Amino acid sequence: MSKIKSKLEDIKPSRLEKFSYIALRLGLGITYIWIGVLMTMNPSVWGGFFPEIIRDLSYSKQVVIAAGFLDFLIGLLLIINRFTPVAALASTIHMSGILIVYGLDSITVRDIGLLGASISVFLTSISKKFKKNNNET
Numbered sequence: 282m283s284k285i286k287s288k289l290e291d292i293k294p295s296r297l298e299k300f301s302y303i304a305l306r307l308g309l310g311i312t313y314i315w316i317g318v319l320m321t322m323n324p325s326v327w328g329g330f331f332p333e334i335i336r337d338l339s340y341s342k343q344v345v346i347a348a349g350f351l352d353f354l355i356g357l358l359l360i361i362n363r364f365t366p367v368a369a370l371a372s373t374i375h376m377s378g379i380l381i382v383y384g385l386d387s388i389t390v391r392d393i394g395l396l397g398a399s400i401s402v403f404l405t406s407i408s409k410k411f412k413k414n415n416n417e418t
Contacts, residue, residue, distance in 0.1 A: 302405050306359050309372065309398045313356030320349030332382055351375075359402065366410065369403035 320327040324345035328336055335344055355375070358368035376396035383389045 302402070305398055305405075306362065306365070306402050309369075309395065309402060310356040310359030312395065313352045313359065313372065315356075317349045317351070317353030317356060320352060321346050324349070365406040366403060369399050369406055372399035373403055375399075 324342045327349070328341055328345045331341070331345060331348075335341055338344060351371075352375075355368045355372050358364050359372075373396065376392050376399055379392050380389060380396065385393075
């Protein structure tokens with residue numbers, strides 16, 4: 282046990298911060314990709330989670346599929362670490378919208394965690410951009 286503790290103490294905090302950012306980005310990205318795939322493969326089931334105004338549209342299935350593609354794209358961008366601030370901001374807006382439209386219930390309460398993760402990835406990614414830009418000047 283003391284060997285493990287010794288090894289953990291040797292890890293620099295900056296490395297732990299980097300790892301935690303990557304883990305958060307990947308976890309959020311995988312979640313979005315998974316949901317995006319499920320939505321595009323079975324839009325009639327996922328359409329039930331959309332507001333009634335969307336479900337009543339004649340093209341509601343296409344709206345669900347488009348939302349699935351958007352979720353997939355957000356997840357992909359988070360995983361490959363490209364346009365990360367944009368993807369994380371889109372995720373933040375998306376999760377906020379869900380919570381505003383539906384409020385808190387036994388399903389949406391989990392979205393609070395996704396919202397927190399999205400905000401964290403967004404703030405960390407823009408912080409990294411500012412640090413990178415300041416180091417270049």
